[in-house]
Amino acid sequence: MNVSAPVSDLAIECEGLSKRFVVRHRAGRLRRRRVEVAAVDDVSFTVRAGEMVGYLGPNGAGKSTTIKMLTGILTPSGGRVATLGLTPIERRTELARRIGVVFGQRTQLWWDLPLADSFELLHHVYRTERARHEANLATFVDVLDMGPFLATPVRQLSLGQRMRGELTAALLHxxxxxxLDxxxxxxxVVSKQAVRDFLLALxxxxxxxxxxxxxxxxxVERLCGRMMIIDHGRVIHDGAVDAFKATYGTERTVVVDLVEPGPALEVAGARVTRVDGPRQWLSFDRREVTAAQVVAAIVARTSIQDLSIEEPAIEELVRRVYTAFPAPSDG
Incomplete structure (x- = not known):
């Protein structure tokens, strides 16, 4: 019986989702102790249809485990998950026809076959209409500039070429x-930009x-409007990328090139964090003072050749979130 898929404006729904694994630790010469580890612990979030969402976290945080439950590879230990309105583990085959998955360190292409042959085989795997398959393939070959290596065996492709092939393989249907993992x-840099431009257009x-x-x-900064951060199996941040930077990125830096090298500048509301010859770095909290006020104070004190304002790197902001949410204790 052909059951039509549920219609929803939510692409992903997770409610109290958890996954626990049993590991065994040595407890003596012959004994082993059974320990239950929570890879994902009470995770709840939704992703609306048409969103681009970043899901971040360090190694072992639970990202890949979450993805495997969303796609029906793993059965949750608790909670509820629906992907495109379907329960993944129960309707895995149907779901596979409606999603695309790319793992950066694994391939879904046939290693010894020319890239074009992999695409042809996927046409039969997904049983897509021939016209639809050909139209999609032509579009992706053009946008991702794959024409020069379609006849090349996958094993001979560069990493950038293979990743373009992986994206196409995941999207042909x-x-x-x-x-995307x-x-x-x-x-x-060039391949990264090609992939990003392609995803934005898609x-x-x-x-x-x-x-x-x-x-x-x-x-995440270039592609996503929203980001979630998971650590030790729990979501510790979920919100707009811009709001995240505004919350955790309150410190900004003025980089000033003086006409002559000199001692560290003394400017109200700012502090010099580094001096390198005539160049000085002054950090300030934008909740307490504006960049314009800091710049005006610098210009009033000394002659400058150049000046710029640096925003905090997002890597540093994520590190601050991890610091604000320490790992849960085992006790």
Missing amino acids: DPALVV EPTIGLD NRERGTTVLLTTHDLDD
Whole structure:
């Protein structure tokens, strides 16, 4: 019986989602102690259709475990999850036809076959209409500039070329949701930008929902309007990227090049954090003083050649969140 998929404006729903694994530790020469470890612990969030959301966290935080439950690879230990209105573990085959998944360190392409042959095989795997498959393939080949290496065996492709092939393989069947696990890992600057531009266009023109897990925070800044941070199996932040930077990025820095090297400047509301010849770095809290006030005070005290304002790196902001939310104790 053909059951139509539920219609919802939510692409992902997680409520109290958890996953526990049993590990055994040595407790003597012959004995082992059974310990239960929570990889994901009471995680709740939703992703609306058409959103691009970053899902961040250090190694072992629970990102990949969450993805495997969302896609039906793992059965949750507790809670509820629905992906595109379907319970993943119960309707895994149906869900597989409606989602695309890319793992940066794993391949879904046939290693010894030319890239074009992998795409042809995927046409049969997903049983897409021939016209639809050909149209999508032509679009992706053009946008991702894959024409020169379509006849090349996958094993001979560079990492950047293979990742473009992986993205195409995940999208040929027009999935409503794409889950990307470290899609730019190991890519050079040019390849990263090509992948980012492609994903932005995909979301803008086709309305495809994107859930992105990554260690590259630049990906999140350039692609996502919203970010979640998971640590020790729990979501410790969920909100707009801009709001996150406003909350944790209150410190800004004025970098000033003086006409002549001199002692550290004394400016109300700012402190010199570094001096390198005529260049000085002055940090300030934007909740207490504005950049314009700091700059005016500097200009009133000395002659300058150049000046710029630096925002805090998002890596540092995430580090501050981790510090604010210490790991739960085992006791």
